[in-house]
Amino acid sequence: MSHSWIGSVVSLDCGETLGTYQGQVRSVDNFSQALTICNAFRNGLKCEVSTLTINAQDIKDLKILQPSIKAHDLVNKPKTPSKLSKETEKSINPGCRSPVKVVQPDDLSGYSHQHNGYSSTNNGYVTRLTPTRDVAHDNHYNGSRNNARQTPTKESDQSKRRNSFSESKGRKSSTPRKIDSTNGRKSAPREDCFSAPVESFLAKEFDFEKNLALFDKRAVFEEIENGGPDVMKPVEKKAVKYRCDENVLKTKPAVLKQIKVPTSPGIEYVTDSGLVVPSVTYSLRSKVLSTAQGYGYSLERQVEMVGRSASEMVLQLLGGSSRLNPQNDHQLPTVVVLCGPHVQGAEGISCGRHLSNHNVKTIVYVPNFVKMNADLEKELVLYDLCDGKTTSSTKELPAGPVDMIVNALDSHEHSHFMDQNWYKTLTKWTNNKKAPCIAIDPPTEGSVIEAKWSLAVCLPLSVKTSSQVYLCDLGLPKKVFMEAGVTYVSPFSHKFVIALHQR
Known part of the structure; x- marks a missing residue:
């Protein structure tokens, strides 16, 4: 070189x-x-x-x-003090010494300056101090350690800690020891290495959620927006929330009163959607139905529409698909239909025929008259083609419980039937059954048989009843109502039977 x-x-x-x-x-x-x-x-x-x-x-x-x-x-x-233990340094380099050495308090008399556990020496080495403790106790322990071994005796907690401290000093290991958190203190090797206070190792964890809650984003954003020019401020728009059945697009205000009649008894009904349906007199409704017959909408078609709507209503009240399904055929419902010798009775027989076609056990009661209504006889012929049962005696009616009773005994033109014995017997039998009853087109003066539901035809009448009123759609054209003097817009929407609530 x-x-x-x-x-x-x-x-x-x-x-x-x-x-x-x-x-x-x-x-x-x-x-x-x-x-x-x-x-x-x-x-x-x-x-x-x-x-x-x-x-x-x-x-x-x-x-x-x-x-x-x-x-x-x-x-x-400047040199960096070594963090290795004395044994580790000797094993790596036996001929060299560590620039960091441990001294006792008695050796510190020749040193001029101490700071934070370190002392500067004359030879330029940095010497770290051992943890502070009582020198007298340490000298006493070092002297007693040289004596002969004695039988272990019970010692106080303080002497045990001093013994464990001295032993750990005499046999330093190169493997770092874990912090001993027992009784809130540290082990001696940890103090020798770092000389840090105990509180720094036992500090509480930082609560991020609590600190984040102190930050108010809305206030900060408002301060930023208010600090800018007025032109840059956004225009606040209140968002309108719509239901799933509401229209988002703007339309004209809905007209709730779409049906107008020339004369009305004064009672008005409201549908579930809020449309107003006024009640009419029996004479005005008869005029509408007779006008429909003049255009070819015969009485038979009207009876069929009423019977089908009544049967659909009964099927839903019986439980619908939960009650009528192939897996539940052992619990088929039983319905008794009470029919009088008039148009309402024919509508009741038509209802029983539709129920029988839907696998409902039906029993139709028709009084034994010499001369029957022609429309009623046609309905009886059609009903006999089903599996339903027909009777003219109250003794043949079910003695056990029934699911529902359809009342088609009352008529608007034949009120004298209420005084006959067969009518009184049926009234007594119905009241004793305590089964729910539905009345088809009841008269305005009401019925002796108390009904839970009543079905009105075409337009509702002003009936004295406490039952829930339903309205049946006959499917009459608008021109039929217009010719009868009624301004009509269908309130049925997607249904053929709707509920009416007295306004």
Whole structure:
């Protein structure tokens, strides 16, 4: 090596046995083939000797880390205290000493300055102090440790802690120990390494949710918006929330009163959607129905529409698909239809026929008259084609409970039937059954048989009843109502039977 490299920082790889040396080149002896370095480090640890001379034959690899110009700043750089234990340093480099050593309080008399557990010495090394404790107790313990072994006796908690502390000092290990949180104290190795207060290790966890709650985003955004020019301020628009059955697009206001009649008894009904349906007199309704017959909408078609609507209403009240399905055929409902010798009776028989076609057990009662209504006889012929049962005697009516009773005994034109014996017998039988009853087109003066529901035809009449009123759609055209003097818009929407509530 040339003498021009004196003062450079080099790294010498001398194999696994001798190790790796770093230091500053002090001299080069070309005759003896030897190299002398100062400020030497072996395997990263400072050596005790100030200079080292290494033969060229022991050097396997040589690297120049810094030239002599920059080596001055690198050599004079402050050293970092080693964190390795004494045993670890000796195992790595037996010939070197650690720049960090532990001293006792008695050795501190020659030192001039102490700060935060460290003391500066005359030789430039930084010495760390051991944790503060009573020197008298320590000397007493060191003297007693040299005595012969004695039988262990019970000691106080304070002496046990001192014993464990001294033992841990005498046998330092290279493996870091965990914090001993028992009784709120630390282990001695942790204090030796860091000398930090106990409170720093037992600090509470940071509460992110509580800290986030202190930040008011709305107030910050309002402050940002208010701080800008007036032109940049956004225009606040109140969002309108719509239900799933409401129209989002703007339309004209809905007209709730769409049906207008020339004369009305004064009672008005309201549908579930809010449409107003006025009640009419019996004479006005008869005029509408007779006008429909003049256009070919016969009485038979009207009876069929009423019977079908009444049967649909009964099926829903019986339970619908939950009651009538193939898996529940052992609990088929039983319905008794009470019919009088008039148009309402024919509508009741038509209802029984539709119920029988839907696998409902039906029993139709028709009084035994010599001369019957022609429309009623036609309905009886059609009903006999079903599996339903017909009777003219109250004794043949079911003795057990029934699911529902359809009352078609009353008529608007034959009120004298209420005084006959067969009518009184049926009234007594119906009241004793306590089964729910539905009345088809009841008269305005009411019925002796109390009904839970009543079905009105075409337009509702002003009936004296406490039952729930339903309205049946006959499907009459608008021109039929117009010719009868009624302004009509259908209130049925997607249904053929709707509920009416008295306004």
